[in-house]
Amino acid sequence: MNKFAKQLLPFCSLIFIFLLFAVLEPDSFLTKENLLRNVLNRSSVNMIMAAGMTFVIITAGIDLSVGTMMGMCGMVGAWAMLSFSGATWEQISTASNVDLSGGAIFGGILVSIFVGALVGALNGTLITRLKLAPFIVTLGAMSIFKGISLLMNDGKPMPVSSFSVLDTGEILNIPVSVILMVVVLLAAGFVLKYTRFGRYTYAIGSSVETAFHAGVNVNRVLVCVYSLTGALVGLAAMITTSRASSAQPTAGLALELDIIAAVIIGGCSPSGGRGSIVGTIIGTLLIGFLRNGLTLCGISTNWQLVAVGLIIILAVAADQLATRREA
Amino acid sequence: MPVPTYSLRMEHISKSFGPVQALKDVTFAARPGTVHALCGENGAGKSTLMKVLSGVHMADAGRIHLHEEPQAFTKPSEAIEAGISMLYQELDLAEHMKVYENVFLGREIMSAIPFRIDAPAMIRQTRELCEQYGFRLDPEAPISSLTPGECQLVELLKALMRNARVIVMDEPTSSLSEGEARTLFGIVRELRERGLTIIYISHRMEEVMDLADDISVLRDGEVVCSDRRENMNVDDVVRHMVGRELKDYYPARDVEVGDVCLEVNGLSSEEGVEEVSFEVRKGEVVGMAGLVGAGRSELARALFGVVRPSAGSIRFGGRELNIKHPSDAIRQGMALLTEDRKRTGLCAGLPCGWNITLPNYERIGMKTLLKLAKERELCEQLGSKVKVKWEGPDAPANSLSGGNQQKLLVARWLMADAEFIIFDEPTRGIDVGAKKEVYTIINELAFQGKAQLIISSELPELFGICDRILVMRRGRIVGNFVTAETSPEKVMHAAAVEDNGL
Numbered sequence: 101m102n103k104f105a106k107q108l109l110p111f112c113s114l115i116f117i118f119l120l121f122a123v124l125e126p127d128s129f130l131t132k133e134n135l136l137r138n139v140l141n142r143s144s145v146n147m148i149m150a151a152g153m154t155f156v157i158i159t160a161g162i163d164l165s166v167g168t169m170m171g172m173c174g175m176v177g178a179w180a181m182l183s184f185s186g187a188t189w190e191q192i193s194t195a196s197n198v199d200l201s202g203g204a205i206f207g208g209i210l211v212s213i214f215v216g217a218l219v220g221a222l223n224g225t226l227i228t229r230l231k232l233a234p235f236i237v238t239l240g241a242m243s244i245f246k247g248i249s250l251l252m253n254d255g256k257p258m259p260v261s262s263f264s265v266l267d268t269g270e271i272l273n274i275p276v277s278v279i280l281m282v283v284v285l286l287a288a289g290f291v292l293k294y295t296r297f298g299r300y301t302y303a304i305g306s307s308v309e310t311a312f313h314a315g316v317n318v319n320r321v322l323v324c325v326y327s328l329t330g331a332l333v334g335l336a337a338m339i340t341t342s343r344a345s346s347a348q349p350t351a352g353l354a355l356e357l358d359i360i361a362a363v364i365i366g367g368c369s370p371s372g373g374r375g376s377i378v379g380t381i382i383g384t385l386l387i388g389f390l391r392n393g394l395t396l397c398g399i400s401t402n403w404q405l406v407a408v409g410l411i412i413i414l415a416v417a418a419d420q421l422a423t424r425r426e427a
Numbered sequence: 428m429p430v431p432t433y434s435l436r437m438e439h440i441s442k443s444f445g446p447v448q449a450l451k452d453v454t455f456a457a458r459p460g461t462v463h464a465l466c467g468e469n470g471a472g473k474s475t476l477m478k479v480l481s482g483v484h485m486a487d488a489g490r491i492h493l494h495e496e497p498q499a500f501t502k503p504s505e506a507i508e509a510g511i512s513m514l515y516q517e518l519d520l521a522e523h524m525k526v527y528e529n530v531f532l533g534r535e536i537m538s539a540i541p542f543r544i545d546a547p548a549m550i551r552q553t554r555e556l557c558e559q560y561g562f563r564l565d566p567e568a569p570i571s572s573l574t575p576g577e578c579q580l581v582e583l584l585k586a587l588m589r590n591a592r593v594i595v596m597d598e599p600t601s602s603l604s605e606g607e608a609r610t611l612f613g614i615v616r617e618l619r620e621r622g623l624t625i626i627y628i629s630h631r632m633e634e635v636m637d638l639a640d641d642i643s644v645l646r647d648g649e650v651v652c653s654d655r656r657e658n659m660n661v662d663d664v665v666r667h668m669v670g671r672e673l674k675d676y677y678p679a680r681d682v683e684v685g686d687v688c689l690e691v692n693g694l695s696s697e698e699g700v701e702e703v704s705f706e707v708r709k710g711e712v713v714g715m716a717g718l719v720g721a722g723r724s725e726l727a728r729a730l731f732g733v734v735r736p737s738a739g740s741i742r743f744g745g746r747e748l749n750i751k752h753p754s755d756a757i758r759q760g761m762a763l764l765t766e767d768r769k770r771t772g773l774c775a776g777l778p779c780g781w782n783i784t785l786p787n788y789e790r791i792g793m794k795t796l797l798k799l800a801k802e803r804e805l806c807e808q809l810g811s812k813v814k815v816k817w818e819g820p821d822a823p824a825n826s827l828s829g830g831n832q833q834k835l836l837v838a839r840w841l842m843a844d845a846e847f848i849i850f851d852e853p854t855r856g857i858d859v860g861a862k863k864e865v866y867t868i869i870n871e872l873a874f875q876g877k878a879q880l881i882i883s884s885e886l887p888e889l890f891g892i893c894d895r896i897l898v899m900r901r902g903r904i905v906g907n908f909v910t911a912e913t914s915p916e917k918v919m920h921a922a923a924v925e926d927n928g929l
């Protein structure tokens with residue numbers, strides 16, 4: 101079975117789910133407003149984070165900390181915006197409204213991305229230097245980030261009401277967040293396919309020992325991969341913050357599940373060496389449609405969790421069956 | 428002549444992988460109490476035929492009879508149940524487990540207490556079996572502490588414990604030293620005496636001629652010859668395999684040796700290399716003989732920066748080198764083809780082309796960005812240079828036969844265009860024709876003035892292609908012979924003395 105056929109399965113599932121809801125809820129599901137605003141635009145946060153996660157999972161790693169990292173980056177970014185605008189600690193902690201300058205907003209976004217990249221690099225460094233399993237390191241980090249987010253303002257959100265550019269901002273009638281998403285996806289796809297770094301990512305996932313013996317600086321590549329993921333989480337955090345007009349310390353909680361699920365559904369192998377950005381896009385859209393469609397059908401978010409879980413297991417099982425038959 | 432009764436008959440077996448027809452209407456029969464050798468070039472379909480027999484692959488067509496009873500295996504466990512055991516080309520034991528745990532893997536003896544396995548009973552039975560066949564093995568030793576030869580014995584124990592009547596050995600000696608191989612031959616003969624059928628796949632013709640009672644030759648997925656050993660000689664077998672005469676096996680060596688390229692002084696490493704000193708000149712091919720575990724691969728690892736040397740110096744191209752990582756070695760112009768292609772050689776699931784270019788992006792001018800079309804072209808060129816049998820650079824490396832995977836690695840290091848190349852068992856698992864091609868490549872590299880170090884457990888090979896042969900024992904260099912002035916006996920003696928025979 102070739103690469104194309106491997107992608108076919110998730111793609112068909114995507115079409116199937118799309119058609120299913122188009123039939124079940126034609127009036128609400130099949131509207132431009134719903135598809136663009138609710139699914140595509142909503143998915144942009146997940147897409148951006150999943151793009152990074154794709155790299156991580158291709159190296160046979162995992163990053164469980166992306167959800168709470170997003171909350172933390174949002175808090176730090178919002179705090180930076182407020183500080184850059186000259187707000188006092190008093191004003192920040194009492195959640196009083198502060199006018200943000202354009203420069204402060206831009207600075208805050210950069211800080212958020214930088215903090216994400218930094219803690220991602222820390223994850224990567226712990227994994228490579230201490231030779232700890234990515235699962236363990238990022239599980240620990242997940243808890244640490246959550247703690248820090250809550251500590252930053254005693255568990256209270258940080259309002260940044262005039263930070264709306266990543267929410268309602270548009271360029272040529274296209275939402276800025278969608279533009280960011282497209283840029284990130286194109287860049288990630290390009291890096292994976294057309295750069296040496298991308299090849300190293302696959303090689304490490306396929307066989308670390310082989311990569312090392314072939315002169316790949318495994319540690320450096322892994323640190324970069326986790327750091328890159330962190331940076332994208334930082335960017336996604338700013339979109340979420342902008343949408344809520346405030347940074348929520350609990351933003352992104354349990355989001356890692358949707359992200360990892362999307363990447364795996366898209367055909368990334370958890371044992372490494374396999375996956376693509378196109379697959380990740382399909383996987384993320386699939387979860388996006390599923391959640392949206394189920395909501396429109398009036399099914400509670402609790403049942404949605406069950407549905408997503410089932411889809412993950414189904415996707416991996418189907419993929420394994422196909423791979424086994426081929427072997 | 429009485430009609431022979433067969434312990435195993437495979438009739439009209441066909442098997443395709445997508446567009447590749449690996450087996451075409453193959454009929455194959457083996458008699459009880461014999462060693463039946465299966466020969467053929469890389470990719471001829473030997474492993475595939477045996478995987479059909481052992482239930483790993485399902486044949487597209489054909490029948491299997493075991494002791495004249497029709498069988499239809501759909502998975503390996505059924506074949507094992509029926510008495511067919513397979514020792515794979517690439518050994519695969521659970522590394523962190525003990526010998527007896529591997530022998531009983533999946534069929535542990537349970538003790539009276541529920542859910543508890545009865546370890547003492549398993550250890551006892553393993554020990555009894557070892558004694559019965561004269562294996563020298565400690566049932567409680569962890570697999571990771573065993574030599575490849577001992578691992579092979581564990582695989583055999585596994586087979587015997589499952590009452591195998593037919594044992595398939597796919598290139599069992601490719602990772603063994605001479606001594607270990609001799610031990611294995613003794614065991615194979617012993618099994619034959621006990622009425623088992625041994626199907627023996629090997630690219631080493633001497634072994635085949637020595638051991639086999641019957642020989643079948645596969646070419647391009649078809650049986651081209653199947654006969655008694657008495658009726659054939661080496662040349663017949665080789666001719667059937669490659670479809671033509673194979674002459675001048677080892678190329679003529681008349682290379683002018685140049686300046687010193689690599690000079691090693693007092694090199695030691697924590698993996699057991701002890702104060703090794705030697706030099707290799709430009710255009711020189713230096714062989715490295717020794718028993719498995721003598722420290723030859725460990726020396727290669729220390730030279731290539733896989734492990735940091737603990738003492739000593741390496742001068743390369745006239746400069747002192749400080750190599751901390753394989754990437755340093757590669758940048759300086761070294762190459763290392765490792766002996767363990769599964770673990771340290773290949774990225775099995777990735778395309779062949781990616782495997783070739785992996786260490787070479789800087790060298791082919793793709794430091795950051797790749798040029799896919801150019802990469803493809805380069806890979807295709809190299810692929811045809813080493814005559815790898817593949818569907819092209821996009822096919823995954825694990826769809827290639829064992830020998831072709833080895834050729835892929837040769838292609839990788841040819842692309843590196845290194846000044847000093849270490850080949851660790853370069854001809855492991857490749858067929859006679861391909862071996863000759865590799866020898867020719869080594870010779871060409873020597874002509875281009877490359878310095879080469881060849882680690883090999885096949886003495887004839889070292890004698891055929893090397894200018895000089897170094898001998899290692901227990902991490903030290905204990906002999907330095909000019910090939911033309913020495914004999915295999917002298918080299919063997921240097922390698923094995925005081926190790927009482929093995």
Ligand SMILES: Nc1ncnc2c1ncn2[C@@H]1O[C@H](COP(=O)(O)OP(=O)(O)OP(=O)(O)O)[C@@H](O)[C@H]1O
Pocket residue numbers: 426427444447448449467468469470471472473474475476516816817825826827828829830831856857858
């Ligand atoms: N899983 C697979 N997918 C696709 N092609 C395969 C697969 N396994 C084997 N082949 C192809 O089938 C053919 C026969 O392969 P096989 O492994 O049986 O060769 P072999 O005789 O054992 O060679 P070698 O001496 O190199 O081990 C080869 O052309 C190989 O590329």
Ligand SMILES: [Mg+2]
Pocket residue numbers: 473474475516597828829830
């Ligand atoms: Mg084979």
